[in-house]
Amino acid sequence: xxxxxxxxxxxxxxxxxxxxxxxxxxxxxxxxxxxxxxxxxxxxxxxxxxxxxxxxxxxxxxxxxxxxxxxxxxxxxxxxxxxxxxxxxxxxxxxxxxxxxxxxxxxxxxxxxxxxxxxxxxxxxxxxxxxxxxxxxxxxxxxxxxxxxxxxxxxxxxxxxxxxxxxxxxxxxxxxxxxxxxxxxxxxxxxxxxxxxxxxxxxxxxxxxxxxxxxxxxxxxxxxxxxxxxxxxxxxxxxxxxxxxxxxxxxxxxxxxxxxxxxxxxxxxxxxxxxxxxxxxxxxxxxxxxxxxxxxxxxxxxxxxxxxxxxxxxxxxxxxxxxxxxxxxxxxxxxxxxxxxxxxxxxxxxxxxxxxxxxxxxxxxxxxxxxxxxxxxxxxxxxxxxxxxxxxxxxxxxxxxxxxxx
Amino acid sequence: xxxxxxxxxxxxxxxxxxxxxxxxxxxxxxxxxxxxxxxxxxxxxxxxxxxxxxxxxxxxxxxxxxxxxxxxxxxxxxxxxxxxxxxxxxxxxxxxxxxxxxxxxxxxxxxxxxxxxxxxxxxxxxxxxxxxxxxxxxxxxxxxxxxxxxxxxxxxxxxxxxxxxxxxxxxxxxxxxxxxxxxxxxxxxxxxxxxxxxxxxxxxxxxxxxxxxxxxxxxxxxxxxxxx
Numbered sequence: 001x002x003x004x005x006x007x008x009x010x011x012x013x014x015x016x017x018x019x020x021x022x023x024x025x026x027x028x029x030x031x032x033x034x035x036x037x038x039x040x041x042x043x044x045x046x047x048x049x050x051x052x053x054x055x056x057x058x059x060x061x062x063x064x065x066x067x068x069x070x071x072x073x074x075x076x077x078x079x080x081x082x083x084x085x086x087x088x089x090x091x092x093x094x095x096x097x098x099x100x101x102x103x104x105x106x107x108x109x110x111x112x113x114x115x116x117x118x119x120x121x122x123x124x125x126x127x128x129x130x131x132x133x134x135x136x137x138x139x140x141x142x143x144x145x146x147x148x149x150x151x152x153x154x155x156x157x158x159x160x161x162x163x164x165x166x167x168x169x170x171x172x173x174x175x176x177x178x179x180x181x182x183x184x185x186x187x188x189x190x191x192x193x194x195x196x197x198x199x200x201x202x203x204x205x206x207x208x209x210x211x212x213x214x215x216x217x218x219x220x221x222x223x224x225x226x227x228x229x230x231x232x233x234x235x236x237x238x239x240x241x242x243x244x245x246x247x248x249x250x251x252x253x254x255x256x257x258x259x260x261x262x263x264x265x266x267x268x269x270x271x272x273x274x275x276x277x278x279x280x281x282x283x284x285x286x287x288x289x290x291x292x293x294x295x296x297x298x299x300x301x302x303x304x305x306x307x308x309x310x311x312x313x314x315x316x317x318x319x320x321x322x323x324x325x326x327x328x329x330x331x332x333x334x335x336x337x338x339x340x341x342x343x344x345x346x347x348x349x350x351x352x353x354x355x356x357x358x359x360x361x362x363x364x365x366x367x368x369x370x371x372x373x374x375x376x377x378x379x380x381x382x383x384x385x386x387x388x389x390x391x392x393x394x395x396x397x398x399x400x401x402x403x404x405x406x
Numbered sequence: 407x408x409x410x411x412x413x414x415x416x417x418x419x420x421x422x423x424x425x426x427x428x429x430x431x432x433x434x435x436x437x438x439x440x441x442x443x444x445x446x447x448x449x450x451x452x453x454x455x456x457x458x459x460x461x462x463x464x465x466x467x468x469x470x471x472x473x474x475x476x477x478x479x480x481x482x483x484x485x486x487x488x489x490x491x492x493x494x495x496x497x498x499x500x501x502x503x504x505x506x507x508x509x510x511x512x513x514x515x516x517x518x519x520x521x522x523x524x525x526x527x528x529x530x531x532x533x534x535x536x537x538x539x540x541x542x543x544x545x546x547x548x549x550x551x552x553x554x555x556x557x558x559x560x561x562x563x564x565x566x567x568x569x570x571x572x573x574x575x576x577x578x579x580x581x582x583x584x585x586x587x588x589x590x591x592x593x594x595x596x597x598x599x600x601x602x603x604x605x606x607x608x609x610x611x612x613x614x615x616x617x618x619x620x621x622x623x624x625x626x627x628x629x630x631x632x633x634x
Contacts, residue, residue: 003518009506300502303463304563305491305519307484398463402498 007317011325014290021286022326028275029330029378030337035271036374037338037364038346039264044365047226050257051250053189054127054198056095056220057229060085060240060247065217069114071100071171074215076244081219088236090228093125094221098206102168104148104199106156113152113199115166117206126220129187129200136160136185139202146181149195150188158183166199170211179209272377279378280385287319287389298393299401308394315393319386320379327375338366409472410570410603411437411460416469418455418626429455431626432469437619439570440601442594444613447623453607454575456623460605461494461573462486474570491519495564497574501556503548509559510535510544516567534562538592554585561593565602574606578613590616 011018051057060081065073075081078096085094098117103110120139123129129147130138139145146164148156158164164181181201188195207213223229229249231237240247251258291298298311345361416433419426430452437443445453458464460471462478471478474493481489490496503512510531517527535544538558548556557577564572572593578586594616597604606613614620622630 005511006504006507006515013506296502297504300496300498301504302487303461303490303496304516305487305494305567307487307519309484310519399458402463402502 003314003317007314007321010290010294010314011318011321014293017286017289018322018325021282022322022329024282025279025323025326025378025382026330026333028279029327029374030334031275032268032272032374032378033330033334033338033366033370034341034364036268036370037342037366038362039268040365040367041342041363043261043264045362046257046260047250050254051222051226051229052128053132054129054194054220055250055253056126057223057226058221058237058247058249059253060219060221060245061217063244063246066253069099069101069217071169071210071212071217074171074212074217075219076242078214078216078219081240081245084236084239085219085221090223090225090234090236092222092224093122094219095119095122095126096203096216097218097220098203098210098212098215099217100168100171100206100210102166102199104152104156105165105167106158106162108157109155111152111155113148113197115168115199115201115206117203117210118200119203126222128189132187132189133185134188136183138185139200141202142184143202143205144181145184145202147185147187147200148183149198150186151192151196152199153183153186155196160184160186166201166209168210170209171215172211177209177211179205272374276377276381280381283319283322283382283385284388287315287386288392290318291315291389291393295396295401298396299398302396303398303402311396312390312394315390316383316386319383319390323379323382326382327378330378331371331375335366335371338364338370342366408439409436410439410474411435411605412472413456413460414470414472416456416459416471417467418452418459418464419467428626430459430466433623433626433628434469435621435628435631437603437605439603440597441619442597442604442617443619443621444606444608444617445621445623446608446614447629449609451623452626453623455626457573457575457605457607460571461496462490491516491567493570495567495569495572497557497560497564497572497577499576499579501548501553501560501580503556503559503563505548508545508547509540509551509555509562512548512559513562513566516563520567530566534566537565537596538562552585554581554589557581557585557589558592561589561596565596569602571603571605574604574608576608576610577606578608578610583612586610587612 060075062073062075064070082096085091096119100115102113102115104113118129118139120141133147134150139147156164160183162183164183165178166181167176167178169175170177207215228234230251232249232252234249237247237249301311341364345363348362414434416430418430419428421427433456445456447453455464459466476489478486478489504515507515513531513534514527517530531544535541538561540555540558543551543555551559578589581589590612593604596602606617608614619633621628
């Protein structure tokens with residue numbers, strides 16, 4: 001207890017220095033919490049951008065379909081696949097689709113696009129097509145409804161209610177077929193690639209036009225637990241994968257995003273390392289100043305029988321207390337700022353990362369480990385930074401130190 | 407009587423070859439248990455150096471120091487620290503109390519190093535404060551004590567570990583005459599009651615008057631060794 005009192009009082013001999021050093025340490029902790037929170041928030045946006053926009057958290061497709069979207073690569077036995085998905089407790093929702101490349105023409109212009117035949121109701125559980133509508137209305141299941149992106153609408157010079165003709169090859173006979181639609185809605189997902197190229201029509205009409213009744217190219221899924229689709233060994237994936245079909249989670253569907261997320265984890269580590277290095281230098285400097293001011297006391301302490309190790313312990317104990325004070329302050333401010341930015345966001349402007357649009361604010365996400373692991377790292381590193389000054393103090397020669405007292 | 411301090415041919419020089427200063431030159435002395443010894447001599451005669459060597463705070467260039475039969479040259483850093491803690495009490499000219507600890511805590515500190523239990527520490531602190539006539543001032547920090555009171559705390563701290571030897575480097579140099587005499591009387595009483603060995607380095611005639619033995623140093627050599 002006396003050792004604690006001694007360390008505590010030593011720490012507050014020079015309150016200004018202690019407060020400044022503590023601010024340095026706590027600032028490192030705050031920045032670390034915010035950077036990691038921002039990375040988590042960015043990860044959420046990236047994953048959400050992939051899984052919630054259109055792709056779903058996982059997909060079942062015919063093996064080879066993803067290579068070049070060949071229309072004849074339809075899912076083998078789709079009824080059985082759907083039955084298996086429906087009976088799985090892990091799946092929160094699924095959306096059957098047909099996907100075919102085609103031409104779309106208005107009275108004024110023509111362009112190519114990827115036509116998605118979708119089930120309007122089931123898409124609500126999987127994708128954000130409905131949320132992306134900026135003009136008109138979402139699909140209702142009525143015949144001849146069609147949704148296109150804003151850039152495509154501009155190119156085709158069409159407005160709501162205007163006629164559009166889709167030309168595509170049928171699956172069964174490979175003949176060219178055409179079908180008339182009326183523009184019912186215009187969407188804007190954000191990524192230009194999607195808004196310029198995607199076309200949505202009702203699933204049953206697409207199947208009719210393409211001559212593929214009952215057949216599907218893709219079933220997109222959403223899971224109850226968002227961690228499930230990251231697991232390639234998920235039993236449902238095993239169950240749905242056979243020599244013809246494959247079930248893949250979003251990490252396998254978009255490996256570039258997986259790499260990007262991994263890189264964001266390194267970002268926290270790199271920022272943390274730089275912060276800790278700078279903080280360590282501050283701690284070392286502060287501890288040395290404190291030791292130099294008390295050098296004669298260490299001499300006296302050694303003269304009366306304090307061992308070098310006990311001197312070292314005292315300095316390390318002071319560093320530990322300094323770290324603990326700093327952590328309490330850093331955690332409080334880190335939590336308050338992190339919580340504020342998780343609601344109000346940090347203004348980032350508009351940017352597109354790997355086809356995912358970050359428009360406006362970036363929100364932080366706080367996690368329990370940030371408030372357990374980071375303070376532990378900060379405390380350990382502060383104490384580690386104090387080892388050098390502590391070792392210096394332990395080697396003070398009493399006779400030299402005592403001369404300074406005179 | 408047994409010798410608690412034996413030095414043999416102690417030599418200590420400072421500085422490099424060109425600027426070498428001989429602080430001690432083949433000093434051999436024996437000090438018996440319970441002696442109240444004053445090492446006297448002019449400034450630069452080697453008094454403080456001799457005390458530092460006896461206390462193991464410094465190492466001689468040659469020669470040896472035996473304390474209570476143990477050659478301190480054979481001890482490593484930690485052993486020497488432990489030996490000082492258990493067998494030697496130091497009193498410094500500038501008091502050198504730990505400023506952030508109260509008088510009680512300064513006295514308690516050395517017992518903490520010895521691993522004495524909390525209750526025993528408190529009891530001994532009270533005894534020590536009574537012994538140096540500072541009852542009621544135990545909770546004051548050094549800054550709130552006079553020079554004489556601080557030196558009394560330093561004496562109590564030196565005594566707290568029940569050492570065999572007290573080494574005091576000009577303990578009254580910073581005190582006025584009256585306070586110095588009062589402090590000396592306290593130390594003389596302790597010497598007589600507990601048979602503790604006191605070794606002072608001093609210029610102070612009051613100490614010389616009370617000392618049972620005077621060792622005169624000049625230019626690092628023992629010029630005269632007289633027992634009263």
